[in-house]
Amino acid sequence: MKSDSWKPWALLAPSMSAVFLLLVIPVCFVIVYSFWLRAPSGADIPAFQFGNYAKFFEDFFYPKILIRTIRIAFETVFLCVVMGYIPAYFFYRSTTRYKQVFLLLIMLPFWVSFIIRTMSWINIMGDTGLINHFLLKIGLIETPISMLYNEFTVLMGLIMYLLPFMVLNIYVSLEGIDKSLLEAARCMGCTEWQAFREVTLPLSLPGVSAGCLLVFVLTAGTYLPPMILGGPGNDMIANLIFKRVIGTLDWPFGSAISVILLSLLFAIVWTYNRYLGINQIFKSFQGD
């Protein structure tokens, strides 16, 4: 028995190696970089100092962008739950033979480039886009309505990107609910609404939690929707990192912002685990 103890490690070795090489080592590099200095030419100077972290907190400019990012992430999570639960519940209750087709439709957007999907909104909501063209054509407006490049369009881009993640998580969780529980609730006198509220909703919460966590983390780290659909003042923290690393070649400060974001996300996940339990997420993928 003891001689077999190496087998799980051998099986885990490829994935652990990948995680170590592609995640742990790069994160370590980022942490080390965050203590370095930057020369005016863009060259990095090895050092150990906390100036980059101090710079982040020396006034409210950078924390304000971080707070905006967290606020937008919470808004995205809320809207994705509201908009995602309904289709997921529909798929769960549906008995149509086209159920698999509906599920495929949820996955369909992933087949198109995220950038193309995001940019397509410009053709829909732009001043000469589809909506304005239609409204002008029917005479409802005389001049185009300016709809793009604000926080609303950023949120829309984020929801478009992340909604499938929420729907699929909730759906998988709902599929795991034993339907006989619903029948039992109905037999005991529950109305359809009461059965949903007392049985379905609580049992689907692990899936909702999993979706929330996934959407939150992905929103906090994304930069394309604010870049393409945002206007002045809609930047999120990932845009700031992008500008520091790419725009000014200030890798040390960009690394420090990344470490701050990583720490914040870690704290949120830890709190989540403390009060809700990460294991709830795994439950959502189990049968019963």
Next chain:
Amino acid sequence: MANVTKDKLNRVYEAYRNGRISRRQFIKYLSLAGASIGLMGSPFAGAVREAWAAKSIRFDGWGDPVSAAFRENAFKPFTKATGIEVIDGEFGDMDSYLTRVKASYPPGGEFNIAHLSAVFDYARYVDLGFSTVLDESKIPNLKNVMKAMIKPLKDITKGTLSAVPYDLGQTGIAYNTKYISKERAEKLGVALLWDQALKDKIGSWGADHRTNMWYAALHTGQSPNNMTNLDSIWEALRQQRKLIKKYWSSGAELMSLLANEEIYATVAWSGRVALLQQEGHPIGYLSPEGTYSWMEYLFVLKGTDLEVAQQLLNFMLEPAAAIAVAEGQNYPPSLDPTKVELTDKIKKMPAFDPTGKLEGYLFADPAYWNANQVEWTEKWDRIKAGS
């Protein structure tokens, strides 16, 4: 030779399919494969890579339509004439490209020639240690290049060259003639970018603090290469931000915003404006006094096979190739118009100078702008974000 190898491989494949490869043969082929990998690695890596590199050279440029102009008019004819393949890469802006160069291993080693803008970038690449020393005798067509474009580069690299000047352009002001008349644009000049009547219809290049500060300097009556009152520059940019609909991030986005009438006025690259005009869009171009001019050059990065690079640069400076590229990308070439006869199309391009001396053109002073780059970029980012 190639056919013999192919036959041998086919025989091995046939044997494999028929189950006729013994364990001993398997070990033999495995060893051969290992030896091949070994040759590609140390200690023969350098020799093998060099042998391979001599057949190709990497060129990174600004993306279509500029890249297409280079590809069709210079790279394809060069490959046809020499057999050397030009690997055509793209970048969206100079800073992101420099990040990639810096991150490559060895730093700069994966890249060969870059189509860079402005002398301050030449200085940055030199400061970071990515420069080379070109043998000018191997680039005889340099004699046709405007001296006014060569001198600023030689001043930085102490009489040597790590690049050849290739074209020049301007960042002027583009405006939609459907909504802004030519008379009004010319009357307002730089103030067009601060016109309250255009609120939410103005754009600007978000990634570049220089362009924005340059026009703020002109707007506040200061010299862009010697701004004495920075507070008024920042205040002007804050005021302009209230009118901005979108800070664009690439030439493609600039063209899309203008063509789709999302914005009516913006700072804009002269070549992109010319392209929009050729496509029939109602876009006018304004170059007020002090317009931001820049020269572009082909920078050879450290570690590049200089023989091949010099051969390509000389080919690209051939009048026929340089004129064709210029017409394709809509920027005048670096060729001296007093030495080489240029076409009418080129003579009508913004930034074209018939004297070849570039007197009166205002370029960014590399020492001045590079010395303040970190501080000003950060300040610009804050203003752009609403601070």
